[in-house]
Amino acid sequence: MIFSDRQYAVSKEQVAKLGDALSKVRSDSQKHERLRNIESNALQSQIADIERELVDYDLLKSGAVEFAESYALSDLPRVLIQARIAQGLTQTELAERLSMKPQQIQRYEATEYMSASLSRLIELANELKVRVSQSFVGANTHAQNSLFSWSNAADVDWTRFPLKEMAKRGWLKDKDLAESARNYFMDAAGAQFATALHRKKVRSGNAPDEFALLAWQARVLDIARTQHLSGLLAPFELNDLWLGELVRLTRDKNGPKKARDLLLSKGISLVIERHLPGTYLDGAAMLAPSGYPVVALTLRYDRLDNFWFVLFHELGHVFLHLHSSLRLDFFDEEDGSGKDEIEKEADQFALNQLVPEMAWKQCLSRFAMTDEAVLIDAEKLGIDPSIIAGRIRKERANYQIFNSLIGAGIVRSQLEENKA
Known part of the structure; x- marks a missing residue:
């Protein structure tokens, strides 16, 4: 995960260098095709991973992501870092708010808060508006642009699915609705x-x-x-x-x-x-x-x-x-x-x-x-x-005009719901 603008710049340089390396591998006609493919795939995977981190940082810092949620305790360090970036705070600025040295925040984030005490984590969570459900809320509390992800499927609480509605629509057949939903x-x-x-x-x-x-x-x-x-x-x-x-x-x-x-x-x-x-x-x-x-x-x-x-x-x-x-x-x-x-x-x-x-x-x-x-x-x-x-x-934000021209009641009759 990228923590700062400096790391962002370094990561962009890494992508450029890896891209050059990928071009050289693809153009190396002296290597066996299978070896070229193995090296190319490895480089492409590295580039994709870094590019995803760059995009995550861009989304958070630009304010495009206003809300995120996770349910695994192990994700708390990531949520704290996301909350800081989404609120436009540098590591130094967060440290100043908490009367700490910037180097301490840098160490915390570099080690994913493994060395932080519970009282310190609570202090950080309160400052960054991170709830106990391990979510962060930015300035726009209505979460008009949200981003959701889990670390893995095991983090999903299947009992929180709309089980009755899913059963009503015929998606679930078994008596154990949560297991059926899973x-x-x-x-x-x-x-x-x-x-x-x-x-x-x-x-x-x-x-x-x-x-x-x-x-x-x-x-x-x-x-x-x-x-x-x-x-x-x-x-x-x-x-x-x-x-x-x-x-x-x-x-x-x-x-x-x-x-x-x-x-x-x-x-x-x-x-x-x-x-x-x-x-x-x-x-x-x-x-x-x-x-x-x-x-x-x-x-x-x-x-x-x-x-x-x-x-x-x-x-x-x-x-x-x-x-x-x-x-x-x-x-x-x-x-x-x-x-x-x-x-x-x-x-x-x-x-x-x-x-x-x-x-x-x-x-x-x-x-x-x-x-x-x-x-x-x-x-x-x-x-x-x-x-x-x-x-x-x-x-014009006027939904009372042209009522006869908007084609009301025409679409559903052509595209039957739940049909392939």
Whole structure:
């Protein structure tokens, strides 16, 4: 874990040096191919690990992560360090607050607080607002941009899953619901989805129930696996040139249904699953255990404008973030706020794909504010009027206008929930 700006700079230099070494290994034609592959894989693994630490530090220091939680006592040192970084404190600044020498904080963090007394840990926890549940809370206590991870699946308290709701939906069959939930999760997702390899990045206006997130994710991956095993899913390529075809489908009366078929043909599994209580989700993007992208929508709002924007927002995560070194699963509430650069990028991706910025500036409906103007602009741009109507409603924060143009009650009838 990176503790300071100096370590951050050193780590970036390490990545650069390892990258040079990787290039040399790949270009060394005198080495046997098998040996080159072994060395290349080892270097790539080292680079990925350091890049993940760099991203973690960036997320914490930028304020993009406002809340994190862990349930293993062994994770307490990591939580204390995360809390310090997320609150913008250097080791020296924390030491000054506690009337300590900076070197003492440096030693504590370097040894993961193994030499700290209980009274000192309590003092540090109080100063950093770390609760006994081993979580830290930044300045924004509503946790609008949260990051959840466990050290391993053994840390997960399966009794805290929404067991009754899962049983009601037919996901659990056994009498021991907690054990059934564990088995269901392990079968559908796998233990790696409850570890730091699959950290959950949540954009929400409310602090979400992370156990409901895990349960919902397992269900989504279970449905996606069914699509994959049935042969419906084509190989995926990291190429978004076909998205214009998806934009044109917005004009089709069966656009949502055809969109799912198009995504499958491009190697992306589109899953529809209602959100669980306490998650406030509109959509999510993640990688399945086999490596293909999964986009999940809850259809919390059965409207075309919501469907198209959320779909393209999640596709933004697919093409911009899922295959980067972030290693995050993204869970989004459309109305979630916060100054998260990652979510801003996905928002901008969706807006530009649906209506390029220059074209948007030329839309007269933004000023005329009439149904007729929206219909004219939509015809000119070759998109469904709901997209323009929904964007104007959101930009003006006026959800009483264009009610007849947003495509209410159209999506669910095409995309039956819980169906592959």
